[in-house]
Amino acid sequence: MDNREELIAYIEELEKENKKLRRRTVRLERDVIMLSSLNDCALYLRDYNEEERSRSIIELAEAKEKAEHANKAKSNFLRSMSHEIRTPMNAIMGMDEMILKESREEETLKYASDIKTAGETLLSIINGILDLSKIESGKMEITDSEYELKDVVNHVLNMTRSKAFEKGLKYNVEVDDDTPAMFYGDELRLRQIMINLINNAIKYTEYGSVEVLISYDPQGGFLKIEVKDTGIGIRKEDAERLFKSFSRLKDSVERQIEGTGLGLNITKELAMLMGGDVTFESEYGKGSIFRAYVKHKALGDLKYKAARDLVPEPGPGDTEILFSAPAVRVLVVDDNDMNLDVIGALLKPTGIRVKEAASGMECIERLKKSGFDLVLLDQMMPGLNGDETLRMIREEHIADDTPIIALTADAVIGAREEYLKLGFADYLSKPVAYKDLETILMKHLPSELYTLTEVKKKEETKPKVLVVAPTTEELDAIRHIMGTNADGVFVKDEEKAEKYLSKHSVDYIVRRGDGK
């Protein structure tokens, strides 16, 4: 092949390549045109999408507003309904308390006691509904202050211990040695969380124990509460519904355990409001462990154990304190006659002179005419409500030095703070319990106006039973059977039984039936 042929072959090769390149160029150009058209379409879609997004945002906002409106309406309804229920409850429970105080007939006392138990249950349901409505409407506020852990523990123990003992459960509250004594956080909400979890554990445990462990995580700044029970436990399929409002598990319904299904929901919401949460683990049929943690700041170096050892453990004594204040004049303002009667009846044993007013205006008129040492002022009244009445009293300087206590049926968490902000000296929730009323009086009346007399408590009439059985399980079983019908003393061997009998007398002795 000469150079000329090589050149021709080379040119042919180039032409062939050129043809391919031109073809590819055409393809690329067509692809570009097609892509450009696609881009136009993409722009329409993008514009459409943006319009859709704007529309969605507006619709979302509208839906949110509607939902909020509906939620607000629901909260208002619950609040109003709870108020409506609380008002007659005040009369029922107040009168019932008077029967319990004054009656000497055993049967009447039993009926009154049953009314009290049922009333308290109903009240706790109403409180739960009110708390939830407040949480859902975003009005729940956390009020932090310094507090001592031992006060919380004592309060919680006092509120829960009797229920555990009534069921014959072993009940123990333990605080880890490294837990600080003082904290900064919302003490009231902490108490509520603990009481809810512990009461729940007691409620769902028929045999065995409820153990509470309190500890502190200094790194995260979390105060931790662990409540362990040997109760019915939670099925896996129920776990998701556990923290939902008004959702009750199949077991609790089947076993006819009272409740609204609000407690755990509120507990979790409260813990979350305090930067924490509530978690749980459970084995169905064996028990559950609930863990709550809240962000409460530890104050100082003093440990709980050291602080607790400084003061004696509170315990039930043989005596009670009687409050008496015959020189005191109290004005009770309420548009409901029965409520006025209840307060009057509750105050009767104290000797306090009670005057009544049925409206805000009447209250003002009475205060203008004569002085009172304390005013109990209802909130929801026709005409001037409590808040407006207080404002007029203060504006007109009618009773500048008189403590005015808000009386309200809207008892939700944080209510006290609200009333203090409005200028009330304190707050008393309906139904009014005598102990709460007495505490308010002692707190706001000058000490020279009342006396406290220590008197011996009315003797218990329950039989005292000595139980002797070799194992804890057997003792627990007998404790459970006895419930609150008798005062039991439980020992594992005869030696201890004899030792006890040498110093005390008992009505009955129960021994395991094996002849020992």
Add this chain to the structure above:
Amino acid sequence: MISFQSFSKEIDELDLVVRQFEDEIKARTLLKNTCGIVYASHEADIAELTGRLSKTFDFPFIGCTGLGILNSEGYADEQISLLVLTASDCEFSVALSDSLSEADTEEELRKAYDEARSRLPEKEKVIISYMPWNFDISYDKVVATLDKLSEGVPVFGGVSSDTWSFTETVVFTNGQISRDGAVMLLISGNIDPILRMEQSVVPVPRTTGKVTKASDRIVYEIEGMTAENYLANKGILPAKTSVMDGFMVAPFIVSREEDGEKISALRNLDHVNQENGSCGFVGNIDEGSEITLSYISKDEMSKSVNTFLDKLISDMKKEGTGKYSTILCSSCASRYCLIVADKSTEARGYVGKLPENVNFQGVYLFGEFCPGKGGKSGRYYNRFNNETFAILAF
């Protein structure tokens, strides 16, 4: 049945290409009955290719052009791929219809079908058919006619393509090429075809409307207003009248009920008639259908094709070696648009995964023939589709 495949990325030197095919096929043993399916880049000289193939091989073949071709080794823009099917227990018969027009589509198809059918000793199990792009012909009618003629035999194939000129699409068979006829291959005997399709579309919210007046591919009214106004109200109507290129990746999902089953297909918007406010689609839309604008998601497409092919290959493997030898694929040119920067996207779903002795051959088309399976009855409903990744395995 067994299959083997010869392919070449050379599309200019067709003598070399066909010689290569011949050499490779000679090395194989052909069974009693044999046929070929050819996919060729539209840039190749199809007349020359058809002539050379016809001279070289004595078995029947059908073919079509495509703007992109898939074979067992992957994707190529420029390629000619020959799939040879050979069997002792299957029969193959091919035919090419005369020019199809709106008026005589049914008649011409009947003649071609009858011709192909007459050479088979028993009823076909599947029809593979291709036709060129021609907006004057209703592709739905082509599919419906074949469905009617065959009494419901699955119809697979589609509309041949080119790189967006819509003028270089052809179909061919032994000694003949056509720019307006339909070519078909009927297979009878021992095959158990699998037909599946995959559509990776995402509906656009609030674009669903009921077609209140339509005839074939023309939709006059949606929700009681002109189709043009309806789309304009949705803010998705372009100013120009010929819009198919723009709406290639934004098809409409068209749903209608048949035998109590809700059957859906995708339809591309082709043009807008500003004189009467109607819209023309690539494919029929019946009155009473619901249409929803959608778009193809590239990411979703890649994922779903992978999953789709994995499932298909796994099902084929379960049947054991020998039952399946071939996967034919019709993928929509609209999908090609989305993967133009990475055209192997769909090929990656099968390359390296195919069972032993199974060949894959596919082509990007301007419309796909593939039946949808009724959810309740389990029977196939022959359909013309857009935007589809359709598979026939046998």
